[in-house]
Amino acid sequence: MSKELSYSDVSEHSSKKDLYVVIHDKVYNATSFVDEHPGGEEVLLDVGGQDATEAFEDVGHSDEAREILDGLLVGTLKRGPGDPKPKTQSYPPSHSNSSQGDAAGFGIGLYAIILVGGALAFGAYKYLQANQEGQVKV
Numbered sequence: 001m002s003k004e005l006s007y008s009d010v011s012e013h014s015s016k017k018d019l020y021v022v023i024h025d026k027v028y029n030a031t032s033f034v035d036e037h038p039g040g041e042e043v044l045l046d047v048g049g050q051d052a053t054e055a056f057e058d059v060g061h062s063d064e065a066r067e068i069l070d071g072l073l074v075g076t077l078k079r080g081p082g083d084p085k086p087k088t089q090s091y092p093p094s095h096s097n098s099s100q101g102d103a104a105g106f107g108i109g110l111y112a113i114i115l116v117g118g119a120l121a122f123g124a125y126k127y128l129q130a131n132q133e134g135q136v137k138v
């Protein structure tokens with residue numbers, strides 16, 4: 001069972017009655033499983049005829065889910081030059097990096113606010129003190 005399908009072959013199977021998905025460059029016929037999917041049919045239909053690797057891995061499916069996949073195997077994906085790139089490689093680093101980056105950005109922003117706020121408060125305190133001294137003399 002090593003049928004090769006191109007990306008455009010797969011994209012023709014995107015309806016509920018005829019649904020192929022690509023996961024890790026393997027092509028699966030999910031038609032019989034759509035109604036049974038614990039995550040709902042909607043998410044499967046969303047990735048019908050497309051590369052579902054990222055969506056599938058994002059959820060952290062169990063080994064049991066992977067066994068079901070084995071039973072749905074149709075063949076392997078043969079990528080052409082103009083086809084979308086595999087989503088597998090970029091998936092974990094880009095995700096964790098972006099969230100870490102956001103957290104660091106927020107931390108630096110908070111520091112800046114505290115520093116600027118502190119400087120302003122100190123300036124205002126000095127200004128008021130000077131003003132008060134002036135008033136006492138008059």
Ligand code: HEM
Binds near residue numbers: 039063068
């Ligand atoms: C043909 C491919 C797929 C198979 C065989 C499959 C199978 C399963 C199975 C067996 C479960 C039960 C929990 C587990 O064992 O991990 C599950 C849950 C789930 N699946 Fe999939 N899945 C597929 C594709 C997808 C895709 C593409 C998405 C897109 C986001 C998705 C989203 C979910 C979600 C959100 C749950 C959790 C449901 C819950 O716990 O309430 N699945 N899937």
